[in-house]
Every structure is written in structure tokens, then in C-alpha cells.
Amino acid sequence: MTSSTAEPIRVLVWGENRHEQIEPHVAAIYPEGMHTTIARGIAENLGDGAVINTTTLDEPEHGLTEEVLQDLDVLVWWGHAAHGEVADDVVERVHRHVLSGLGLVVLHSGHWSKIFGKLMGTTCTLRWRSEQDRELVWTVNPTHPITEGVPNPIIIDAQEMYGETFDIPAPDELIFISSFTGGEVFRSGCTFRRGHGKIFFFSPGDQDYPVYHHSDVRRVIANGVAWVKSDRPRALPTLLRYETDDFFNGHGYTGPIEAHDEEQTDALAN
């Protein structure tokens, strides 16, 4: 990955950080928390090209205040056991920022997070088993920036199995397909454009296995961070009225019924 004179990417790795506190075998693999390991893997690959912080569920507002999101280019999300504890108003805020241009990388069990479900519109369900399958991650889009610098396949010796049918919208770009020892397959690397935001879902990674210490997995996540970063101003798509022959000066939407129907509008507004 070549260095660049551009501003470094401002990255926040969000970790649920519950397994690490409750389950000793997880703490043994990720003694500083999974979010820290994920963050180190990004730093290892992007170097001066990124400034990386971490936060967790237990922080006030889950560490995702309006101020934090405004100063951010890319949010990386790992959650699993406590998706339900993420406050709905924080999910709304993240959703609004993604549609406005915040890049989002969703990892592994984040497939069932509130924010991913809200962006996809589907159940995001799959078939599943945790029995130390070997996962092979095959490249099907060999010229995509996200596949740069990793072998085909990536070999992960022990992993949870995620299998099809994965209930997501057909991705804009299918990047990786995984197989597992048991014979299952999974669309393990997918991109989606939503509003002004770009999203990369990457399924390898689990609390029970040292997947985020795997150098190829770290490279893919870093590539994903670079890819989802927007180079446009943060702005939510907005519905505006444009007069004939004026393509550039939209003005405010004043409701579905014209002003001369004011009384009726009031009647409808209750």
C-alpha cells in the first residue's frame, strides 16, 4: 500500500467488549480487548495513513456521540452478545452519519447488529456452527482494492462456520466467498453503497479464535477501511424542489399538499 500525502483516515474501532470480560478463553486470546487487536491490525497496514481510536459499548452513549461521529471518516464495528443493548437513538445517529458519508466496516457477528440490519433492510440471518472449521476465503473480484496483497485463498485454521443462505440484499460487489471444513459456503466479503456512505462487510473473525491476529485478515480489514472512506463532504441526501431550468438551486420541501390548501394540511397534520 503506497503512502499518500492526503490527510490520514480517522478511524474508530467500536468493540462490544463483553466476551473479553466474561469469558477467560476470550481474554486469553485478546487480553487488551478485541477492539484493540483489530485497531493494531489496521495501524500495522495503514501506518501514517490512519489515526485510529477505539471505544466500547460501556462508554457513555457507547462512545458514539455526535461530536465523535462528526470527526470520523470510518467506523469499524464488532458486536455479538449484546446487540440488544445498543441504544436505538445511537443506532439512528450512526445510520444518519453513514447515509451522510461515514464509512462503515462491519465485522463477523456484526451481521446481526442493529446498524447493519437497519442499513440492509433484511433479517441478515445465516446458518451457523462453532466447531473449529477451517475457513478458506476465496477471491472472486481479483481487481478490487480490497483484495490487494492477500493470497487466494486466505487460510484460517480455525473458525466459526457461517453458511448460506445469508439473508442480505445482493451486494453491489461480491469480493470474497468462503468455504468451511463442513462444506458450507458464505459470501464473506461484500460491499454496499447506501446514501453517501460505503459499507464493507467481512465475516472472518470470532471471539473464540485468534482470527484478528491473522496477517491476511488484518490486511483485508485495513483495505476495507481505505475503501469505505469517502472523499466528499459529509451531507445527508435531502429531498428538494427544483424549478424548471434551474438544476442547482433546490429549495425546501413544504409538504405534500400545496400552501393554498393550508387548512387541509393542518387537518392532516395531527
Add this chain to the structure above:
Amino acid sequence: MTSSTAEPIRVLVWGENRHEQIEPHVAAIYPEGMHTTIARGIAENLGDGAVINTTTLDEPEHGLTEEVLQDLDVLVWWGHAAHGEVADDVVERVHRHVLSGLGLVVLHSGHWSKIFGKLMGTTCTLRWRSEQDRELVWTVNPTHPITEGVPNPIIIDAQEMYGETFDIPAPDELIFISSFTGGEVFRSGCTFRRGHGKIFFFSPGDQDYPVYHHSDVRRVIANGVAWVKSDRPRALPTLLRYETDDFFNGHGYTGPIEAHDEEQTDALAN
């Protein structure tokens, strides 16, 4: 459209039915309500191949009870002035049915309905003007069943303008692109697969113009109804565990942390 020996498609046209009551010029165009005109257009094209009912916002539960949805193959949605009045629990119910296999046709201003937004995950905003533009509806997918029997282009003499950028996910299939007198363009016919459901969005149609009396528009809507109908049993995609070498007997998901971690699970569950 050939007749078929299959069971007729069970269709429900949902109309907001507010403009017709409040605005005399709308009532003049659609004296029995827009939903009735839309339903007649489907019947005109599908004949014995469909059984068609209508319902409106003001019915109890907006006419969309669990029983109604279970006995339905396809829901057609027209709403505009009162999207906010549609109850969230009804939207949840329709969403669950669509992901389970209920076909959905979303018309015109339904782009901003709660159900369409929830399925798309985006703002569904666009640029807009109501000044009697001519709309031309061009076919870009000439072999799709939804384009059968209509000219290229369909000419609609007077219409509201809907223009790009339309903030939706890239559609699975782009069927129609419209242009307007003012020079704007719009992806006016799009299909989406979500869960076990199929969705067709078609933008022509407005309360201020007699668009749903246009025979080509009626044909497209009827084609869309036939296309979104599922031929599979209604079932919500579900996350299940599958043991190695057993591909067909998934069993229940028991939570993110194993049973031997029961106390901790309880700790997380509050």
C-alpha cells in the same frame, strides 16, 4: 399475458385515500379513490389470474391485520400525504411478511413510505417538481417480464417530476429510466429481492394527474404484480445451527454464549 391454470394471485391495493377526500381536483380525477382505479387497472390486465381487493389508511390497523397479510400474495402501496400516520407496528408486520415472501409493489410517492424506507435502508430522497412535465418511460431491460406489452417509451403527457439522484440501493434490476420535459432523469422502474420477498418500485403515478388511467401504466403495474408474486411457502429467514454433515436439520439458536456460560449469559441478558 397468457392465462394460467395456477391459482389466482391474491392482491390487495392499499391507498392512503386522503387527497381524494380533501382536494376536489383529485376527487375529480379519481372519484372512487386512487386505490380503486389502480385495482381496476390490475384486473383489466390479469383477468381471472388475480383476485383484487382494496383497503385504506383509515381502516382499523390500516386494513393490514395479520390475517389479511397471511391470505395475501401481493400488496400494492400508494401513500403520500400521511406516511407519518402509518403505525409503526403495522409497518413491522408488513416488513416481516415481505421478508417472508409477500410480494410488494410500491408506487410513486410510496418512495417515502415507512415500509419502503425500512426495506431499502436509505433516505429514498430525490429531486422533485410538480409543473406538468411530460414523462417518457424508457425500457433498459427489454427482456424482463415487467416490460412485456408496453411501448418504448411510454408517453405520459402530464406528470410530476421525480429526478436523480434517487437515494436507493443500486437496484437488482434496472427496468425503466424516465425523462421529464425539464431534462431530469429518474430510475423509474426497479426490482429488489429482500429476504424471501420480491419488490417492484414504479414511479409514474400522482394524485394531480390521471396517470392511473393510462393503459400502459396499468399494464406495467399488472406485470409487476405478477412478477413479485412468490411461488414458495411464506417463511421468514431464520438463523439456525447446523451440525457438521447435517445440512438439512437446523436447530435453534440459543444465544451468543454457550450454555456452560449460563450465569454470564444471565448477566448479559438484562
Add this chain to the structure above:
Amino acid sequence: MTSSTAEPIRVLVWGENRHEQIEPHVAAIYPEGMHTTIARGIAENLGDGAVINTTTLDEPEHGLTEEVLQDLDVLVWWGHAAHGEVADDVVERVHRHVLSGLGLVVLHSGHWSKIFGKLMGTTCTLRWRSEQDRELVWTVNPTHPITEGVPNPIIIDAQEMYGETFDIPAPDELIFISSFTGGEVFRSGCTFRRGHGKIFFFSPGDQDYPVYHHSDVRRVIANGVAWVKSDRPRALPTLLRYETDDFFNGHGYTGPIEAHDEEQTDALAN
């Protein structure tokens, strides 16, 4: 599959028919030729809904004369050892018919046929091994007509391995993904729209294994035949000039330089 009152689909199964003559172990599996077995599988599923013939490479013009193609709805293609023997002018003719609306189902090693390569524009290469891998065919598009009536996954006990990266354009619809005993994966069921024609590629099937006797494989091929059939008149897309405000009467293209430049046109035409 419901019967229909529509005209039966006119299907031609094209078989290379060389392995069967040269290799006794192939002849033992397919004593009447692979094309015959494939045709029987389609008949078994479509019944009166299809009229099915077969032809082979060694027929005059490989059995694919202009007359034959004009009277056909769907061509099914199996070739392997003798792709190079298919005459280029026959390939041109089939290509023209597909772009005009002839449905095409390409099976297994047909990935490297001249006609498939010409339609795809890519090398259509893949990774490969013939060592009796088990193939599992997983559904990733559960509402597509081509997946109707088959289990998820289809289990094929012994098969040649075809693996990624498969050098094809991203398919319009990805229907099936296969895995193999060795851990490889493959996009094994893909649809493509090209011109007025629809194409289904399905990779299971090999001369060394009895795959075309497998009831699920037969069902998928029959579903594919039904899906690729066009319901529009056969016509090649043509470049025409349309005057302003006349959307329906295109007239002939007379070359890149206007008639008043006639001498220059002649100068260029040599």
C-alpha cells in the same frame, strides 16, 4: 412446476458426443450419449411444456442451421474435448440468434466453448481438478425460479472440481455457489442477459460422473430452460436514427459521415 396453456418450449440439446465414442467409461455412464440423458432430464420435469430434440457436433453444420435455430426457443450446450472443432461461422450464427432472443443454457465444460466466451468477452478460465470431489450446490438466491424444487444444498457425491477465480463478468444474478471436498468454491449457477437473449450457466455435470442422472441437477436444468425462454419476437438489436419527437419510427443508419460528404465516405469505405 405447473402446466401451462402456452405453447410448449422448443428445446435443442447440443452434445459434443466425443467422449462417449472414445472412452468406454463414459459410454458406460451415458450409453445413449450425454445429450440424450440431458434431454430426458428436461422432459422428465417439463412434460408437455417442452418439445425436446438433440443434435451433435458431427452433424452437418453441427446440426445448427439457420432453419433449426429459427424454430427454436432454447439451446442447451454441452461440449468439452472438441470446442476448437466448432466452426466459427456456426458460432457467429448462434451468437446472433442468442442476441436476438434465443435462450441459452450452458453446462459444465461449456464454460470454455466458443459461444460462451464470445458472449462473455472474458477468458472463462477457472481452477480445476478431477479427483472425485463431493460437490455441494448452495442456493444464494432463494426466490429465483431456477431454484424452485431443489434442496439447499444439492449433494453430488462425485464430481470434477471447478474453482474460483472463475473469469466471467459479474453475473446479473448469482443463483448457486458450490463447494468441493478440497475446500474450493465456485459460482456454479449464474444468469446473464445479453441483447434480447437470456443465458443460464450451470456447472455441475461431467462426462466422468453420472451427474446428469441426478434428479436435482435435472430439475435445475429444466428450470433454467424455462427461465431462458423468451416471450418476445426474435429480433436482433439494431442501431437506428430517430428524429426529434418521433420515438417509434427509427430509420436506417447510413454511415458515420453525412450524405453530403458522400465522396469522403467513399474514400473511407475502402
Add this chain to the structure above:
Amino acid sequence: MTSSTAEPIRVLVWGENRHEQIEPHVAAIYPEGMHTTIARGIAENLGDGAVINTTTLDEPEHGLTEEVLQDLDVLVWWGHAAHGEVADDVVERVHRHVLSGLGLVVLHSGHWSKIFGKLMGTTCTLRWRSEQDRELVWTVNPTHPITEGVPNPIIIDAQEMYGETFDIPAPDELIFISSFTGGEVFRSGCTFRRGHGKIFFFSPGDQDYPVYHHSDVRRVIANGVAWVKSDRPRALPTLLRYETDDFFNGHGYTGPIEAHDEEQTDALAN
């Protein structure tokens, strides 16, 4: 566009260069040839980030020798009146390089070039008229790098009309949709991945109008050049055999029938 420390992109603009010699009104707009104007527009935007040359049809081997193509990152193609004069073996060579990773930008009437048709597999026909329509180029993929720095819409005061249905495969990414004064629409900016190569088609630009002097058009072409450039080694996708459990050492394909069938292979090879 930020400057980069990477090696400059090696670009070759290929111009047919016939209209400019034959038609005085074209020579008046493009006195140094259209290829020169196009090259200047790229240089204006990419600066030190690109090294740009031009060549034309009348050069030996049309200026596209093996040596030239090997030393190239991106080829930009403008042709119109003399597509038929481009030698088939040169087209084969360019095709092989694109599938190996050479980036390709196809402009305007290049839709009907041999190289574009060979990569698409379709007729690439469209509807057409040259009557000084105004073209508006609307963005439908607002986060794509190719749309950076241009207004929505781009306004081109006078242009040839290209209209749907444009017979191409559904593009991997639809970037721009144009409208014309007459009301026609066109998918005017499309990306395609083929083999290891990336392709951008952009339709604005014609010999009769000064479109390649338009600063927004120049910016889009430069963005396209940057996007199609590959960051991987040039290599043609190749079919190889991989033994079980060896994912990285493919070895040569020795033909469709095993070595022990050597005599039969010889029999087939004639």
C-alpha cells in the same frame, strides 16, 4: 484530486483521426486532432500523475504493438468512421491486454468499436440522432471516484443524441444517466470489470461538437483514467489444475482427456 507519490499512470490516447482530415468543420473544432484534445484534458486534470501519449489508426499496427501495450497502464479509445479498418489481430492483442489488466476508457462512438464489442459480447447498438440536442449528464452513483469534482448535472449545450435501449450487459456500476432535448435517456457512464482489466465507458463526445473542450467532460475522462488503472501485475487469467490441499501451485492443463488416453487425444486433435 490529490497528488500521489505513486508512479505516474502511463496513458495512451488512441484516435481514429479521420474526420479531422476529411471534414473541415471537425478540423476547425479539433485542429490538432481529437486525440490531442482528449490527451490535453487528461493532462490538465492528472498533472504529474500521468504521462500521456497519443497515436492513431494510420500508424503501423495502429500504434498498438505488443511493446507499446506492455508499457502502458491505460488505453483511451476514440473511433467512429473506420471501426472496420482496425485489424483483427490488433483487436485480439488489445483484448488480451485488457483481460490481463490494461485499463480501458471507451469514449462515445467507441461503443461500436471492435474492441468494445468483443469485451461486451453484445451488439452495443443504440438509438441515435445528430441535431444539436442539449445533453444533461446526471450522477446516479454519487460516491464513485469517477463522479468526483463534477456538477450534477453536467450541461453540454450541443451534442449528438444517443438513446436507449443501449444493448450492453448490465454494467457493474451505473455512474451517469444522460437526457437529451428530445427526451431520450442514455446510460452514459458505466463501469465493467473483465478479466483483470477495468473498463469505463463514457458517451459524451462527438466530432461535430466541441465536447472534449468542456472542462467537466475532461474531468470525468481523467477520473476514469485514474479508476481503470490496475495496481496488480499484468497477467492473463489462466486455467490450471490444482491438486487437493495445494491451493497455490497450479500446473498446466494438458487437455480434456487424460494422458492414458493419448492416442484418442491425438485422434481428436486434428
